[in-house]
Amino acid sequence: MPVIRPMTLDDVRAAMELTGATFDDLSRRMGEEPEPPPPDLDAAALRYRMFVTQDPEGSWVAEDEQGLAGCALATKREGIWGLSLLIVRPGTQSAGVGSELLRRAHAYASDAKGRIILSSADARAVRAYSRLGLDLHPCFLATGTPKGVTAPAGFRVGTADDIGFCETVDRFARGGARRSSIETLLAMGQTLYVLPERGYAFFGEESLRTMAALDEDSAAAVLRGVLSRVTGQTRVGYLDAAQQWAVPVLLEAGLDVRGANGLLFLGGDVGGFHPYLPSGAFL
């Protein structure tokens, strides 16, 4: 049985490699195309470093004689806990390591008011998250190349000066702000888009990373703005039934909408979780 211990900065590269190998294996098992590796490894490492430095109680690894056997990363900001990563090396899965890592990362949620997990379709993940007493929210996703979408007036690229606004919107839409996560997204080179006084989104590598708004019309406008910036194939996922406002926007942009494999698990007070699109990494 691997040893479970707190993650350190020295584990970051090995954890990133294990993430790639584990999700490639999951994609193969699901009959899906594996995700391409991140284009900028140093930028991708900032996510892992943020957890180790800012959420040490949520950052755990499993280690055996072969090296890193698993990793769990959980965040907590303004009372909102979220699981960013749970992986176990393919050859070591189904032996209880994931449950043990999750138990440690979830202990960090003991004083949280709300909990968020974006689950893969792995049956073991779904079982483990449901056992935490979270509610299961089925999701839909949209894929394709957006066509003929116009950004709303005032839609612009944001800067660090807009973080206060993002915090206000996050407190409304998801029950708590996440300043250091927003700072990390900016440091990773993801583009912040702002529709002043209405909502914001993060966009990178042709994908919408997360978005939040103060009402449904504003959310639809922010989504149109983001889709107007996409030049190729994109995928918008982890939309749950509360995000009906997104459906006409996605369909008008020519995207295909269908039921997703991934599931959203929510517990406690996470605001309305609406109008909102969570980030897999920053919840």
Ligand SMILES: CC(C)(COP(=O)(O)OP(=O)(O)OC[C@H]1O[C@@H](n2cnc3c(N)ncnc32)[C@H](O)[C@@H]1OP(=O)(O)O)[C@@H](O)C(=O)NCCC(=O)NCCS
């Ligand atoms: C999901 C994952 C982290 C779980 O870790 P693990 O060490 O393999 O899982 P565990 O052995 O701790 O088992 C977790 C649960 O699944 C059950 N389980 C084990 N093997 C199973 C199988 N083949 N099919 C269905 N359930 C299984 C366990 O009994 C346990 O449930 P229980 O608490 O009700 O008894 C790991 O399998 C993994 O890395 N999968 C690929 C990446 C992924 O999808 N990560 C989750 C991202 S959100």
